[in-house]
Amino acid sequence: MSLLSQAPAFEFSLGDWNTRASVRASAHDYRLPDDVAQRLETRHWFPPAFLPYLAHPAIEAAGRSVVHRLTANHLVHFLDYTTLLEHRIVNRAVETIVHGELPVAVPTSMKTAALQLYTDEGYHALFSSQVAEQIASLYAITGRPVMPRRITRMNLLIARTGQEQKPLACFLLGFVSETIIARELLDVCRDSLVSGVNDMLRDHLTDEARHSRYFTEVFHYLWLHLDPRQRMFTATTLLEILEIFFEVDEHWLQESLCGAGIANTTVREILGTMTTAQARRQRARAGSLATLNALKKAGFFAEPQNQTLFAKAGLIDG
Ligand SMILES: [Fe+2]
Numbered sequence: 001m002s003l004l005s006q007a008p009a010f011e012f013s014l015g016d017w018n019t020r021a022s023v024r025a026s027a028h029d030y031r032l033p034d035d036v037a038q039r040l041e042t043r044h045w046f047p048p049a050f051l052p053y054l055a056h057p058a059i060e061a062a063g064r065s066v067v068h069r070l071t072a073n074h075l076v077h078f079l080d081y082t083t084l085l086e087h088r089i090v091n092r093a094v095e096t097i098v099h100g101e102l103p104v105a106v107p108t109s110m111k112t113a114a115l116q117l118y119t120d121e122g123y124h125a126l127f128s129s130q131v132a133e134q135i136a137s138l139y140a141i142t143g144r145p146v147m148p149r150r151i152t153r154m155n156l157l158i159a160r161t162g163q164e165q166k167p168l169a170c171f172l173l174g175f176v177s178e179t180i181i182a183r184e185l186l187d188v189c190r191d192s193l194v195s196g197v198n199d200m201l202r203d204h205l206t207d208e209a210r211h212s213r214y215f216t217e218v219f220h221y222l223w224l225h226l227d228p229r230q231r232m233f234t235a236t237t238l239l240e241i242l243e244i245f246f247e248v249d250e251h252w253l254q255e256s257l258c259g260a261g262i263a264n265t266t267v268r269e270i271l272g273t274m275t276t277a278q279a280r281r282q283r284a285r286a287g288s289l290a291t292l293n294a295l296k297k298a299g300f301f302a303e304p305q306n307q308t309l310f311a312k313a314g315l316i317d318g
Pocket residue numbers: 086120121124204208
């Protein structure tokens with residue numbers, strides 16, 4: 001049987017993009033409310049459950065204002081990261097689809113959806129930056145943007161990839177990022193956050209649900225058409241990328257905690273528990289579920305060596 005007769009019916013569509021994409025349909029201005037202090041009595045900048053270090057006794061003892069400061073620091077860093085990610089990583093991946101850089105010829109419908117997605121990400125960069133600016137000025141957070149370790153590592157990965165494989169590596173970074181972020185935003189949006197932040201994250205989530213489905217299909221299509229050498233490169237590169245996504249940005253976190261007046265011994269304790277191999281593995285397994293499902297759907301794990309590779313890395317059961 002040929003590959004094409006086995007291929008599922010791909011849509012490569014962002015569905016109701018024309019009427020539903022945030023850049024086309026959202027009326028939000030992403031402005032923080034005037035009574036932020038009052039709102040913070042019942043709402044958060046970022047869900048504390050996502051930042052387990054806030055439960056450290058020394059931080060709990062430091063009181064609400066320190067917790068607000070630390071979550072504001074986290075949100076600004078996350079939004080600055082998002083702005084960079086959308087332009088430099090995700091849209092770079094989209095370019096490989098639109099401009100025929102991938103090792104596989106792609107259908108027109110896939111290119112059209114990619115062109116739409118490119119504008120979505122540009123809009124996400126805009127509103128992420130706008131909200132980051134407002135919170136940074138509220139808390140007088142300076143020295144931005146701090147280059148996130150994750151972006152540095154992603155750039156390094158591209159830099160040391162051979163010319164011929166670079167577009168595929170860029171695509172894979174986008175694929176992992178887009179499948180991870182949809183799930184992450186879904187969880188973050190469950191909490192009640194300050195309005196403005198909430199509107200922005202929800203608008204982002206609405207778009208990312210479509211993007212995640214699209215990237216899952218594109219990966220599936222590529223996987224069916226890659227030759228064995230390209231498949232091997234894909235498998236090892238995916239592992240590297242997943243490792244990058246679940247590493248703690250120790251330098252940034254240390255600065256954030258010290259800047260909020262947390263004692264050095266507490267900072268060391270927090271970093272110590274977050275950087276163990278077990279903690280990293282737990283984060284990776286939980287956070288990469290959507291990516292792993294997309295791989296499974298594409299038949300990636302039908303190759304026993306991929307199963308072994310991912311089981312060894314602790315991402316799936318052996
Ligand atoms: Fe986005």
